Structures are given as structure tokens and as C-alpha cells.
Amino acid sequence: MxxxxxxKIQKTKAPICVGLxxxxxxxxxHVMKKAFEEFGETLEGAAEAIWLFNKEIVDxxxxxxxSVKPQIAMYEQFGIEGLKAYTKTVNYCQEKGLFVIGDAKRGDIGSTSAAYATAHIGQVKVGNKSFSAFGTDFLTVxxxxxxxxxxxxxxVCKEEDKGLFIxxxxxxxxxxxxxxxLINGRPLYELVADKVVEWGADCMxxxxxxxxxxxxxxxxxxxxILxxxxxxxxxxxxxYGAQGGTAEDLKPCFNEDGLGAIVNSSRGIIAAYKSEKYARFGGEHFGEASRQAVIDMVTDINRVL
Amino acid sequence: MxxxxxxKIQKTKAPICVGLxxxxxxxxxHVMKKAFEEFGETLEGAAEAIWLFNKEIVDxxxxxxxSVKPQIAMYEQFGIEGLKAYTKTVNYCQEKGLFVIGDAKRGDIGSTSAAYATAHIGQVKVGNKSFSAFGTDFLTVxxxxxxxxxxxxxxVCKEEDKGLFIxxxxxxxxxxxxxxxLINGRPLYELVADKVVEWGADCMxxxxxxxxxxxxxxxxxxxxILxxxxxxxxxxxxxYGAQGGTAEDLKPCFNEDGLGAIVNSSRGIIAAYKSEKYARFGGEHFGEASRQAVIDMVTDINRVL
Incomplete structure (x- = not known):
């Protein structure tokens, strides 16, 4: 995977994902209005607004x-209807040829983690049939x-050729x-890093x-160091961006070959039209603002690579 | 909360929750058959089977x-349909007067954790209205x-009078x-414990x-020590039970007053009829097997308190 x-990163020359x-x-x-007109101020209405918003940006x-990285919490807060919008978004992005990183940060004891893995990157058996529940390409853990x-x-990664980010x-x-x-002089995150390498060794x-x-x-x-x-x-x-990381800060995440990292931006892209820099597009053209923000982000990152 | x-623990004399x-x-x-007859070997069929199974046990x-503790992963693996069964289970248990601990182990950066909190123990605003998405009483984090x-x-706990287990x-x-x-001679879990005390101090x-x-x-x-x-x-x-913990092992989790802990058992209760000890009930009477397993678990725990 x-x-x-x-x-695809090499083809697009864009080591980024857009956080949906x-x-x-x-x-x-105007998007909220359209959704509320059809479904009212309901969870369905909110989910429809999210879907219309996502689709316009993806288009x-x-x-x-x-790739894109939908954060499932933002959908989960609208319950079943929100998760339907998540599923619709995942499917639509994959139809458009994008890899989808499900940002769910799941993790539990063995049998429970197995159920989460099944849910997000695997197949669940029902009688003699198999189904994919959320079907993303990658999952955060x-x-x-x-x-x-x-x-x-x-x-599940091995069985299904999927990927993880731990x-x-x-x-x-x-x-x-x-x-x-510090644990024996090394920070905990380095111990976790050692384990990630170990877990990944037979998953090359x-x-x-x-x-x-x-x-x-x-x-x-x-x-x-990592x-x-x-x-x-x-x-x-x-x-990167809204959280304060600059392109220069990103450089150490990459290897000499310019590979090794994929940088996410969420707010900076999807809410670009709300920032001063892209205010000229206006709310009516928020998709175009997001497009310009992506172009600028890619230029900014490639500048330091 | x-x-x-x-x-309710004192009224029932049962410091336990059943892991659904x-x-x-x-x-x-016979439950699988009934569900498949109506919905086929589909995600709906699986969700219906889960719901029928849960309802019989709860009854x-x-x-x-x-209280009960549904593990959301077990529902999530069946996608939207599974999560509908989760919601139905949560609502039904609350109607029956049970406190529901949503075992979701969520956790993320601030704004994302806020969305998870909203999803599981809070209220989400849509226009001028508010909705509860999953509406459990407690959440694991x-x-x-x-x-x-x-x-x-x-x-969200403070605003809504809800509870957490971190x-x-x-x-x-x-x-x-x-x-x-070990961090300066103390295990990480003790550092986490210190923080839990700190986080909980203004939430008494x-x-x-x-x-x-x-x-x-x-x-x-x-x-x-904890x-x-x-x-x-x-x-x-x-x-406790299937994972290997005995009643004696539980004792240190309780305070002198017999309070301070609520013990979960999942498999040991809900799949009791499959164990040798309760095999006499048979699959047809799995609910009765679960009832007997609860009675035995409560007796076992109260024995050491």
C-alpha cells in the first residue's frame, strides 16, 4: 500500500494530504442553507452540509x-448520520483516485483492536459473506x-495490503x-519508535x-532524531500551518531522497476562504480557495526539499 | 454522575458492569437464524443478531x-449498521435504568478530543438545536x-454531569x-495516575x-499502589474472568469502604452458555446462563470485600 x-506522491509532486x-x-x-432546506436543523442536515462541503473541496x-485524511471524530459527533457522511466521503475520494488515511487513532487490547482493524481497513465476515465497513487505505493507531x-x-495490513500510521x-x-x-535517558517516543520499526519489519x-x-x-x-x-x-x-509548523520545520521529517513523509493540513486548506490570505475568493468560491491553498502549500514544502 | x-452499586450490592x-x-x-431470515447474511443481519442477543441478555x-459497558469496536466492525445496534443497545440499557459506560478509548489533540467528547457524552449543536449522538453516561479515554x-x-463531564475512565x-x-x-524510578502508569487525579480534582x-x-x-x-x-x-x-483476573486479584482495587471499583466481565457473562460451567442452560437459554453467571460473579467478588 x-x-x-x-x-502517487511522486506523480503529483505533492507530499501532502488534505485533512477533511x-x-x-x-x-x-449557502451550503448550510441548502442542507438545512432539505433536512432541517437536524443531524441529517449537518451530515448533508458536511458532505456537500467535502465534495466541493475534493472536486x-x-x-x-x-491523499486525504478525514478525521473520524468530526463525523462521529453527528452520530450515525455523521458516519454516513464519513463513509460517503471515503468512497468518493477513492473513486477520485485518492488514498484515504482514516484518522481514528484506535487502539485497545488484542481482540478489540482486531475488531477495529476489521472495521477500518479489513473485511468482516457475516455468515459466508465478507463486507468492508469503513474501508480506508490507511489508519492511525x-x-x-x-x-x-x-x-x-x-x-490486517498484511492480509489486505493496507497501511498504518502509529x-x-x-x-x-x-x-x-x-x-x-525519559526512560534510561531516552524519551518514551523513541521507545515507541523502536517498536514501530519492529512491528513494521515484516510489513515492507x-x-x-x-x-x-x-x-x-x-x-x-x-x-x-526519529x-x-x-x-x-x-x-x-x-x-503544518494552523498548528504552527513551517516548511522548514518539516524538512527533518524527509529523507535525502525527498521521500519519507506526507504532510497534513486541515483547517489551512478546507477553511482557506476564511483566512485573510484567501478571503478574496469568498464563501461562494470556497473550493477555489482550497485549491489555491493546496498549490501554495505544495510550493512551500517543495521549496525546502 | x-x-x-x-x-446504584450500593442498591444492587453488585460492583460490576457487564461488557456487552x-x-x-x-x-x-437460533438468534443468528432469526436475524438472517429477516435481513440475509448482510451487515443489517449481523447488527440485528447483535441487537437481539444484547436485548435478551439485558432483559x-x-x-x-x-451498569453495562458496550465495547464500541465490536459494533464499529459492522459499520453504520453495527453502530445503529450500538445506539439501540445504549438507549435500551438506559431505559432499563442501567448506567452505560461507552468503551471507546478515544483520545486526540484538543479540538478533535472535543468532537469525540461531544459525540459520546455531550451535545452537538446544529443551527439552533442540540442533539446527543451516542449519549453514554461514561466514556473511556x-x-x-x-x-x-x-x-x-x-x-464536557462538568457541563453535562457525565463520567470518564482514563x-x-x-x-x-x-x-x-x-x-x-520507569521514569525517575516511577512507572509511567503512576505519572498518568497523578495526572488523572489532577484532571479529576475539580470534577468531584x-x-x-x-x-x-x-x-x-x-x-x-x-x-x-494505584x-x-x-x-x-x-x-x-x-x-476479571476470561482474561485471568480472580476475585482476590480485585481486592486491592477497592477502598476500605468496599467502594472505589467497578469490575467488568464481558465474555464470562455474555457467552456464559458456551462455557462448561453453564453449558446446562444450552444456547436456547443463553440469557438465563448469563443471569446465573452474573449472580456467581457478584457472589465471588463480594466474598473478598
Whole structure:
């Protein structure tokens, strides 16, 4: 799976993914109005607004990028209707040729992780038939429970040729509280990194493993060390743009060959029309604003590679 | 919220919750047949089987217990249809007067955790209206991202009078891989415990905080230390029964007053009829087998308190 994503990154010359994390406050008034006219101020109405919003953005950027990363929480908050919009978004993006990274950060004890893996990247058996529930190409995973909590995800990756990004060092301000604690002189995130390499070793797909890592853009000095510790691990890098990470901060996430990382931006792309820089597009043309924001992000990142 | 749960624990004299974690392999043939006859071997069919199975168990045990803990992964693997069965189960249990602990182990950066909190224990705003998506009473939370990833859950707890159980020391075999690592001579799970106490301090509801902790039954010597470190924190204790924890192992999770812990059993209760001990009930009477297993579990735990 990672090899296919890399191919597409090379074709588009865009080592990025667009974070489809819609908040209702990001959605322009005319889209909200259309959805509410049809479904009222209901969960269905909210889900329809999200779907219309996502579709417009995807239609405007799909030819420029290799992948998207929908954050499932943003859909889950609208319950069943929200998750229908998630599924619709995942399917639509895949139809458009995009790889979909399900950002769900799941993780539990073995049998439960197996169910999550089935849900998001696997197939569930019902009688003699098999079904794919959410069917993303990649999934983010939380490692706090250790190997037996992660292994079921890795197993499904192997069976189905899918990929993972396991949280190593996250981009948020408090990430150091536990992740940076020193254990025999090394921070916890380095121990997690060692395990990610171990889990990914029999999951290689070309030069890189299908088991990747989440490494925040906001801590470049740590990225540099992690890049060396995990030479064959692809990094999913959140924190660029709205969270404060700059293109220069991203550089250590990449290998010499310009590969090794895929950078996410959510708000900076999908709510571009709300920022001063792209305000000229206006809410009516929010898709075009997102397209311009993608072009600018790709230029910005390629500048430092 | 925790005070209400404690009242109900005292009324039922049963410090337990039943883990509604249905696997299709647990569901007796006559239930599967009924569901498949109506919906075929489809995701709807699987979801219907799960719902029928849960309802029968709840109908047989609701008067004996204070709470249930559905593991959302088991529903999520059947996609939208599975999550409809989850919602139906949550609502039905609440109608029967049970407190519902949503076992979802969510956790992410701040704005995303806020969306998860909204989804599971909060209210989501759509226009001028508010809706509850999954509406459980308690939620399990993963702490790996630190304070800013947990705080949004705590905030919703305060607003809505709900409760949390934050992973401190999990019951699975690999839990020590990261959680037991020593930081200045103290294991990581103790640092997490300190933070849980801190997060819960302004969330008190009587003697205990609405911010609880997950502490596995399988490591009693660690439970003893955690019990002392967190005197006003309620423990959700998985790992009893099928995972290997005995009643004696549970004792250190409780305070002197016999409060302080609620013990979960999933497989041991819901799939009781499949075990030798309760085989006499047969698949046709699986609900009665579950009832007997609950009675035996309560007796076993009260024996050591």
C-alpha cells in the first residue's frame, strides 16, 4: 500500500494530504442553507452540509494531491448520520483516485483492536459473506497498550495490503507530558519508535514499511532524531500551518531522497476562504480557495526539499 | 454522575458492569437464524443478531446490576449498521435504568478530543438545536496525548454531569511495554495516575471524582499502589474472568469502604452458555446462563470485600 501512495506522491509532486475535518463553522452559509432546506436543523442536515462541503473541496483539489485524511471524530459527533457522511466521503475520494488515511487513532487490547482493524481497513465476515465497513487505505493507531494492542492492525495490513500510521510524537502542546519522559535517558517516543520499526519489519512494501508513524511538525529537533531511528518508516506529519509548523520545520521529517513523509493540513486548506490570505475568493468560491491553498502549500514544502 | 453510579452499586450490592461486546461467534444459532431470515447474511443481519442477543441478555440481568459497558469496536466492525445496534443497545440499557459506560478509548489533540467528547457524552449543536449522538453516561479515554487531549472530555463531564475512565494500567499482557517503563524510578502508569487525579480534582461528585481510571485486574500489586495514589478516583477494572483476573486479584482495587471499583466481565457473562460451567442452560437459554453467571460473579467478588 505505501508503495502505491509513494507512486502517487511522486506523480503529483505533492507530499501532502488534505485533512477533511469539517466543523460546521467552516462551512459557508449557502451550503448550510441548502442542507438545512432539505433536512432541517437536524443531524441529517449537518451530515448533508458536511458532505456537500467535502465534495466541493475534493472536486477542486483531487488532481493535485495523492491523499486525504478525514478525521473520524468530526463525523462521529453527528452520530450515525455523521458516519454516513464519513463513509460517503471515503468512497468518493477513492473513486477520485485518492488514498484515504482514516484518522481514528484506535487502539485497545488484542481482540478489540482486531475488531477495529476489521472495521477500518479489513473485511468482516457475516455468515459466508465478507463486507468492508469503513474501508480506508490507511489508519492511525494509538500505541499506549503495547504490542498485543497493535499487532492485530499489523496483521490486517498484511492480509489486505493496507497501511498504518502509529502515534509516536504528536503535534499538540501537551504531547511531551508523557511522550517526552525519559526512560534510561531516552524519551518514551523513541521507545515507541523502536517498536514501530519492529512491528513494521515484516510489513515492507518496497523501501518503506506499510507500518508508518505519526510525527508532529511542531517539534523539528525530535523529527530529526526519529528520521534517523526509523529510516524505512513513512511519517504522517500533522501540525503544518494552523498548528504552527513551517516548511522548514518539516524538512527533518524527509529523507535525502525527498521521500519519507506526507504532510497534513486541515483547517489551512478546507477553511482557506476564511483566512485573510484567501478571503478574496469568498464563501461562494470556497473550493477555489482550497485549491489555491493546496498549490501554495505544495510550493512551500517543495521549496525546502 | 459517579455518585449516581455508586448509589446504584450500593442498591444492587453488585460492583460490576457487564461488557456487552458481542462477537458473532458468541451468538446462539437460533438468534443468528432469526436475524438472517429477516435481513440475509448482510451487515443489517449481523447488527440485528447483535441487537437481539444484547436485548435478551439485558432483559435477564438488568435487575441485578448497576451498569453495562458496550465495547464500541465490536459494533464499529459492522459499520453504520453495527453502530445503529450500538445506539439501540445504549438507549435500551438506559431505559432499563442501567448506567452505560461507552468503551471507546478515544483520545486526540484538543479540538478533535472535543468532537469525540461531544459525540459520546455531550451535545452537538446544529443551527439552533442540540442533539446527543451516542449519549453514554461514561466514556473511556486514552491519555497518550497528554492534558490538552484529555481536558475537552473533562470539560464536557462538568457541563453535562457525565463520567470518564482514563486508561492508566490496562489488563492486557503487553500493557507493561510502555506503561511500566520507569521514569525517575516511577512507572509511567503512576505519572498518568497523578495526572488523572489532577484532571479529576475539580470534577468531584461526592467522595469520588467523575474522572475515573481504568486499572486492569491482572496486575494486583500495581492496583494496590494505584489505589493509594488515587484515593478518590473510581476504578473501572477489566480483566476479571476470561482474561485471568480472580476475585482476590480485585481486592486491592477497592477502598476500605468496599467502594472505589467497578469490575467488568464481558465474555464470562455474555457467552456464559458456551462455557462448561453453564453449558446446562444450552444456547436456547443463553440469557438465563448469563443471569446465573452474573449472580456467581457478584457472589465471588463480594466474598473478598
Amino acid at each position: 505505501i508503495r502505491q501512495l509513494i507512486d 475535518d469539517p466543523m460546521l463553522s467552516y462551512i459557508p452559509e 477542486h483539489v483531487y488532481d493535485l494531491i495523492p 494509538n500505541p499506549y497498550l503495547g504490542t498485543d494492542g497493535v499487532k492485530p492492525f499489523v496483521d 502515534l509516536v510524537k504528536t503535534s499538540n502542546p501537551s504531547s511531551g507530558e508523557f511522550q517526552d519522559q 512494501d518496497g523501501t518503506y514499511s506499510n507500518v508508518g508513524a505519526v510525527v508532529g511538525a511542531t517539534y523539528p529537533e525530535m523529527s530529526r 528520521r534517523k531511528l526509523m529510516p524505512n518508516t513513512y511519517f504522517l506529519v500533522p501540525g | 459517579i455518585r449516581q453510579l455508586i448509589d 461486546d458481542p462477537m458473532l461467534s458468541y451468538i446462539p444459532e 435477564h440481568v438488568y435487575d441485578l446490576i448497576p 486514552n491519555p497518550y496525548l497528554g492534558t490538552d487531549g484529555v481536558k475537552p472530555f473533562v470539560d 486508561l492508566v494500567k490496562t489488563s492486557n499482557p503487553s500493557s507493561g511495554e510502555f506503561q511500566d517503563q 461528585d461526592g467522595t469520588y471524582s467523575n474522572v475515573g481510571a481504568v486499572v486492569g485486574a491482572t496486575y494486583p500489586e500495581m492496583s494496590r 489505589r493509594k495514589l488515587m484515593p478518590n478516583t473510581y476504578f473501572l477494572v477489566p480483566g
